[in-house]
Amino acid sequence: xxxxxxxxxxxxxxxxxxxxxxxxxxxxxxxxxxxxxxxxxxxxxxxxxxxxxxxxxxxxxxxxxxxxxxxxxxxxxxxxxxxxxxxxxxxxxxxxxxxxxxxxxxxxxxxxxxxxxxxxxxxxxxxxxxxxxxxxxxxxxxxxxxxxxxxxxxxxxxxxxxxxxxxxxxxxxxxxxxxxxxxxxxxxxxxxxxxxxxxxxxxxxxxxxxxxxxxxxxxxxxxxxxxxxxxxxxxxxxxxxxxxxxxxxxxxxxxxxxxxxxxxxxxxxxxxxxxxxxxxxxxxxxxxxxxxxxxxxxxxxxxxxxxxxxxxxxxxxxxxxxxxxxxxxxxxxxxxx
Amino acid sequence: xxxxxxxxxxxxxxxxxxxxxxxxxxxxxxxxxxxxxxxxxxxxxxxxxxxxxxxxxxxxxxxxxxxxxxxxxxxxxxxxxxxxxxxxxxxxxxxxxxxxxxxxxxxxxxxxxxxxxxxxxxxxxxxxxxxxxxxxxxxxxxxxxxxxxxxxxxxxxxxxxxxxxxxxxxxxxxxxxxxxxxxxxxxxxxxxxxxxxxxxxxxxxxxxxxxxxxxxxxxxxxxxxxxxxxxxxxxxxxxxxxxxxxxxxxxxxxxxxxxxxxxxxxxxxxxxxxxxxxxxxxxxxxxxxxxxxxxxxxxxxxxxxxxxxxxxxxxxxxxxxxxxxxxxxxxxxxxxx
DNA sequence: ATTCGTCAAGTAAGCGCTTTCAAGGAGTTT
DNA sequence: AAACTCCTTGAAAGCGCTTACTTGACGAAT
Numbered sequence: 001x002x003x004x005x006x007x008x009x010x011x012x013x014x015x016x017x018x019x020x021x022x023x024x025x026x027x028x029x030x031x032x033x034x035x036x037x038x039x040x041x042x043x044x045x046x047x048x049x050x051x052x053x054x055x056x057x058x059x060x061x062x063x064x065x066x067x068x069x070x071x072x073x074x075x076x077x078x079x080x081x082x083x084x085x086x087x088x089x090x091x092x093x094x095x096x097x098x099x100x101x102x103x104x105x106x107x108x109x110x111x112x113x114x115x116x117x118x119x120x121x122x123x124x125x126x127x128x129x130x131x132x133x134x135x136x137x138x139x140x141x142x143x144x145x146x147x148x149x150x151x152x153x154x155x156x157x158x159x160x161x162x163x164x165x166x167x168x169x170x171x172x173x174x175x176x177x178x179x180x181x182x183x184x185x186x187x188x189x190x191x192x193x194x195x196x197x198x199x200x201x202x203x204x205x206x207x208x209x210x211x212x213x214x215x216x217x218x219x220x221x222x223x224x225x226x227x228x229x230x231x232x233x234x235x236x237x238x239x240x241x242x243x244x245x246x247x248x249x250x251x252x253x254x255x256x257x258x259x260x261x262x263x264x265x266x267x268x269x270x271x272x273x274x275x276x277x278x279x280x281x282x283x284x285x286x287x288x289x290x291x292x293x294x295x296x297x298x299x300x301x302x303x304x305x306x307x308x309x310x311x312x313x314x315x316x317x318x319x320x321x322x323x324x325x326x327x328x329x330x331x332x333x334x335x336x337x
Numbered sequence: 338x339x340x341x342x343x344x345x346x347x348x349x350x351x352x353x354x355x356x357x358x359x360x361x362x363x364x365x366x367x368x369x370x371x372x373x374x375x376x377x378x379x380x381x382x383x384x385x386x387x388x389x390x391x392x393x394x395x396x397x398x399x400x401x402x403x404x405x406x407x408x409x410x411x412x413x414x415x416x417x418x419x420x421x422x423x424x425x426x427x428x429x430x431x432x433x434x435x436x437x438x439x440x441x442x443x444x445x446x447x448x449x450x451x452x453x454x455x456x457x458x459x460x461x462x463x464x465x466x467x468x469x470x471x472x473x474x475x476x477x478x479x480x481x482x483x484x485x486x487x488x489x490x491x492x493x494x495x496x497x498x499x500x501x502x503x504x505x506x507x508x509x510x511x512x513x514x515x516x517x518x519x520x521x522x523x524x525x526x527x528x529x530x531x532x533x534x535x536x537x538x539x540x541x542x543x544x545x546x547x548x549x550x551x552x553x554x555x556x557x558x559x560x561x562x563x564x565x566x567x568x569x570x571x572x573x574x575x576x577x578x579x580x581x582x583x584x585x586x587x588x589x590x591x592x593x594x595x596x597x598x599x600x601x602x603x604x605x606x607x608x609x610x611x612x613x614x615x616x617x618x619x620x621x622x623x624x625x626x627x628x629x630x631x632x633x634x635x636x637x638x639x640x641x642x643x644x645x646x647x648x649x650x651x652x653x654x655x656x657x658x659x660x661x662x663x664x665x666x667x668x669x670x671x672x673x674x
Numbered sequence: 675a676t677t678c679g680t681c682a683a684g685t686a687a688g689c690g691c692t693t694t695c696a697a698g699g700a701g702t703t704t
Numbered sequence: 705a706a707a708c709t710c711c712t713t714g715a716a717a718g719c720g721c722t723t724a725c726t727t728g729a730c731g732a733a734t
Contacts, residue, residue: 012485014720025684030722037723040682055483057461061401062720065689070398081423090418090446105442109427124394146392148349227617258621280564284595286623351690362714367692374693377712399690403719 013054021050033058072102073307074122076115077132078198080107082225082251084277084294085132088154091300092130092307099308101127116140123149128307130154135197150310154303156199157321164306168299169321170200170276173292174207176326177246177274180290182214185335186244186272189216190237192223192230192256194248201248204276208246223252230255234263243271243335250275250282253289257331268333278327287330294324350391358387370395409439410644411459413452414469415535417444419562419588421614421631422469425491428637429467429644436645438464453477460486465644467491472534487647491640493536494658501643505636506658507537507613510629511544513663514583514611517627519551522672523581523609526553527574529560529567529593531585538585541613545583560589567592571600580608580672587612587619590626594668605670615664624667631661 019026024043031037032047039047050056064070073096077085089105096103104126108115116136122129128150136144138158144151145162153165181189191208194201208218219240223233230252237245237256245260247253253275257267267273267287275282275291282289302319309316356363361380368374369384376384387393401407410433414422426442433440441463445452453473459466465487473481475495481488482499490502518526528545531538545555556577560570567589574582574593582597584590590612594604604610604624612619612628619626639656646653 015722016720026721027684027686027723028682031683034722038682043683055480057457057484059402059720060462061398061407062689063461063722064398065396065402065691065720066722068689080417081420081427083418083420086418090444093444107427107430120394124400125397143392147394227621231621254618254621258623261623281591281618284564284568284591286595286598352692353690363691364693364714364716365712368713371692375712380713396690399719400692401719402690402721403692405719 012059013056015056015058017054018047018050018056021054022046069127070102070125071100072104072126073128073130073311074104074106074119074126075130075132076106076108076118076122076134078107078115078135078195079109079225080105081109082249083279083281084249084296087296088132088300088303091297092304095301095304095308099311101311119144119151123147128152128311130303130307131156133198133200135195150307152303152306152310154299158199164310164316165318166299166302166306167199167321168294168324170203170324171207171210173324173326174204174246174276175210177290177292178208178211178216178218179214180326180328181244181246181272181274181332182211182216184272184332187215187217187335188240188242189218189244189246190240190242191218191220192233192237192245192247192252193220194223194225194252198225204248218246223248225249225252227251227255227258231259234259238263244332245271245273247273247275250277250279250289250291253291253331254281254285257285257287267331270336272332274332283329290329290332291327292324293327295322298322349396350393352393352395354391355384355387355393358391359383406464407439407462408437409441409463410465410467410648411441411443411456411463412467412469413443413445413455413459413471415444415452415472415532416446416562417442418446419586420616420618421586421633424633425469425637425640428634429641432638432641432645436648438648456481456488460484465489465648467640467644468493470535470537472532487644489640489643489647491636495536501647501653502655503636503639503643504536504658505631505661507540507661508544508547510661510663511541511583511613512547514627514629515545515548515553515555516551517663517665518581518583518609518611518669519548519553521609521669524552524554524672525577525579526555526581526583527577527579528555528557529570529574529582529584529589530557531560531562531589535562541585555583560585562586562589564588564592564595568596571596575600581669582608582610584610584612587614587616587626587628590628590668591618591622594622594624604668607673609669611669620666627666627669628664629661630664632659635659 015026015029019029029047032039032044075089093103106118108118130152133155141161151163153163155167157165157167221233221237223229225248234256245256247256253273257273260267260271265271275289278291278293282291299322306316352363352366356366366384369376369381412426430440443455445455467489470492478498488500490500492504494502494504558570558574560566562585571593582593584593590610594610597604597608602608612626615628615630619628636659643653
């Protein structure tokens with residue numbers, strides 16, 4: 001609507017512009033603006049005024065160059081659209097802010113190759129890198145471990161990779177979830193899987209397979225960790241005539257329930273459904289979701305601790321897996337007779 | 338689990354390290370790595386090998402300094418936890434990537450003052466700034482408009498501010514939504530409001546007030562744009578004995594429905610509920626949500642167009658409001674008799 | 675009164691890159 | 705064979721900051 005021409009003919013003011021305007025040296029301006037050393041109040045005031053008048057913003061590129069650090073860490077994650085990741089990121093963000101670091105968030109809703117490429121080029125820009133539920137192949141991780149820049153792996157554990165890592169225990173609660181289903185009489189179940197590249201998906205499947213001991217007979221059906229993906233995969237899942245659907249996460253559980261309803265099946269009367277993560281929405285849909293409470297706060301805290309240690313060049317010991325609990329709600333019930 | 342000491346004793350390799358290793362000048366390394374100019378294949382290969390061997394990553398600070406641009410734009414938004422924002426961001430991200438820009442995402446889940454501070458300090462770091470559903474006071478926006486750095490306002494329109502802006506029409510569809518309710522016989526409704534600082538909230542309310550013409554008698558109840566916030570606000574809303582709840586967005590609709598169910602009321606038999614945004618979840622919960630389809634793709638595209646123009650120092654004309662349509666599903670029904 | 679010590683302010687050296695400019699080598703033309 | 709052009713490569717100048725190091729002024733100590 002409004003016509004607009006920016007007054008960018010005049011280039012951005014630099015520290016020299018400010019110094020001249022205030023009648024002092026650039027060193028003084030720098031000292032005033034970064035508060036690194038005492039300056040006569042009179043001069044300081046003049047510098048502040050000049051900076052304000054010129055709307056001066058220090059170039060973080062120049063600052064980063066001379067300081068040898070941009071005071072920022074990068075976070076790479078598969079899908080910011082999933083509120084789960086965001087909650088973890090938020091917690092790390094707290095820590096980062098407290099320690100004076102900015103956070104660059106990069107979502108690669110693409111292939112694993114993209115993720116690696118993103119990681120590599122972010123490395124030139126940040127002081128540290130946090131990889132959330134990373135799907136980078138082992139060779140890539142090995143290479144990342146050789147970098148002088150600290151890299152932290154979250155929700156992925158790999159032996160033989162020399163990187164600090166922290167993750168939630170996916171295996172145990174998934175096995176417990178199966179135990180819960182077994183006690184309700186379920187035998188034939190379908191696992192609506194996540195990505196094969198995801199460590200969490202492998203762990204969850206491992207938990208399900210372990211539950212064969214309880215008599216759980218599970219089939220995997222490929223899907224993806226989204227509402228729509230699960231929605232679309234339900235039909236195939238039903239060909240296996242399961243009495244329960246174990247979904248990779250809450251989002252897929254939501255999509256599955258929606259599809260089941262569309263097919264005239266009710267949850268949990270006809271089919272039981274479980275999720276994973278305990279998103280806010282899991283407590284508020286109908287039926288409320290039986291799922292696993294993932295301690296996102298802990299996870300975020302511990303991830304940042306590892307990063308902080310890395311940034312300070314300290315030796316770190318990766319903490320043990322963080323336990324997660326099953327929470328039983330109304331989306332699971334006894335096997336229909 | 339694994340003990341860990343990083344080999345950061347040796348500092349990061351610089352372009353000089355690579356040049357020495359390859360036996361060429363730094364200029365040649367730069368040319369090879371940035372592909373800016375032709376280099377003999379033999380030399381190029383030597384440079385690439387040296388760079389690989391050293392795991393060299395160019396410092397983006399240095400690069401940004403000399404180029405006068407970090408090739409990145411900042412995006413500031415109120416709450417990344419809301420998938421709506423993310424969808425818009427994703428679309429802008431496409432455009433940015435295509436044009437060779439990286440995107441820094443900053444969520445301020447805090448006060449408006451934080452948002453302004455974030456904007457100011459991001460300005461030193463990016464080539465452009467996109468403000469999503471910004472709540473920065475007018476004075477702040479005026480100041481931002483004075484900066485040489487391009488700033489784009491998304492989902493907020495303010496007269497007298499010399500910034501390019503693009504937004505979805507909130508007013509019209511909200512009025513139509515009320516019309517829909519009116520036709521179903523609703524008169525007493527409660528608006529579960531969003532933040533008073535939000536332009537979108539003001540516009541939506543304006544649409545509701547306009548609907549007095551249809552006989553809609555609306556009361557505002559303070560809430561916030563989250564599941565939990567709406568959940569908590571329902572009891573107060575019910576004191577006004579409404580037959581319908583108009584929620585600020587889909588997330589609040591979700592929370593409201595959950596609370597109503599908890600109180601033994603069913604939707605839409607006892608109370609009708611509407612949302613706004615049409616998140617994926619709106620189509621998949623029970624009852625499916627009557628809401629407004631916000632054209633996020635368009636919005637993201639147009640926002641990036643404005644930003645690109647700004648980055649290229651072109652004159653821009655803010656486009657007209659983007660129309661949004663009401664979609665009627667099962668969360669609204671006739672007034673109970 | 676002279677010598678120090680102290681401390682505010684300025685001078686200048688780089689941080690790691692890109693890019694202009696100059697140099698030199700190879701290929702073309704006369 | 706000389707003169708010219710074209711093209712690859714290197715040398716060096718900054719980009720905008722911070723931070724030793726230096727200077728100089730002023731008060732305290734001798």
